[in-house]
Amino acid sequence: ICLITTLFSVTLGYSIAYAMVHCHQRQKNYMLTLLLVSFWISILVRTFSWLMLLGRKGLVNGTLENIGLIAEPIAFMRNELGVLIGMIHYMIPYAVLPLLVSMQSLDTRVMDASRNLGATGSQTFWRIYLPLTMPGLVASTLLVFILSLGFYVTPAVLGGGKVLMVAEYISVQLLVTLKWGTATMLAALMLFGVLAMLWVMSRFMKLSTVFGGAAR
Numbered sequence: 001i002c003l004i005t006t007l008f009s010v011t012l013g014y015s016i017a018y019a020m021v022h023c024h025q026r027q028k029n030y031m032l033t034l035l036l037v038s039f040w041i042s043i044l045v046r047t048f049s050w051l052m053l054l055g056r057k058g059l060v061n062g063t064l065e066n067i068g069l070i071a072e073p074i075a076f077m078r079n080e081l082g083v084l085i086g087m088i089h090y091m092i093p094y095a096v097l098p099l100l101v102s103m104q105s106l107d108t109r110v111m112d113a114s115r116n117l118g119a120t121g122s123q124t125f126w127r128i129y130l131p132l133t134m135p136g137l138v139a140s141t142l143l144v145f146i147l148s149l150g151f152y153v154t155p156a157v158l159g160g161g162k163v164l165m166v167a168e169y170i171s172v173q174l175l176v177t178l179k180w181g182t183a184t185m186l187a188a189l190m191l192f193g194v195l196a197m198l199w200v201m202s203r204f205m206k207l208s209t210v211f212g213g214a215a216r
Contacts (some may be wrong), residue, residue, distance in 0.1 A: 002148040013095025078160035102136020127160040142201040
């Protein structure tokens with residue numbers, strides 16, 4: 001679930017950050033405001049909003065039934081689909097911001113030189129733009145994955161107890177089954193895994209600083 005969440009969040013986040021960098025300043029301000037609004041809204045509010053939207057009698061199922069696309073409600077809740085929708089919606093801002101910073105720091109003259117030398121738009125993107133934004137892409141991927149590992153509220157509510165994430169499983173071991181040894185082992189493994197990924201992310205950030213300084 002964390003891998004799927006990271007894949008979709010970073011893909012959508014890259015597209016949004018790319019659009020924000022290449023649009024007009026007014027449109028960029030609107031997009032940035034909408035992006036930051038999600039930080040101001042409580043995670044509980046957003047999670048229960050998804051309950052209202054994705055329920056069997058929610059807005060999504062009701063709209064699909066009214067326009068004749070489905071004959072009976074789709075089971076969005078109490079399964080992995082609902083958990084993924086809620087997690088991806090929450091993680092997109094965390095994916096966008098590191099990518100936005102990375103893209104804004106690029107020297108656009110490099111892309112202009114690529115086009116002047118005969119490269120097409122797709123060649124410029126895949127051979128120049130994407131490699132230059134790779135440090136931000138790696139940082140965004142690790143950040144989203146780390147946050148997804150410790151996700152608790154959204155899987156617990158949207159999953160309805162049928163989708164058990166690691167953080168919720170640790171809570172069950174502590175509060176319900178009283179298997180403190182198992183909970184401690186899982187928590188320690190998660191902590192060391194997160195620290196290892198943070199170390200990897202810091203290495204990529206250092207590399208991006210070094211290469212950025214050398215390029216300048």
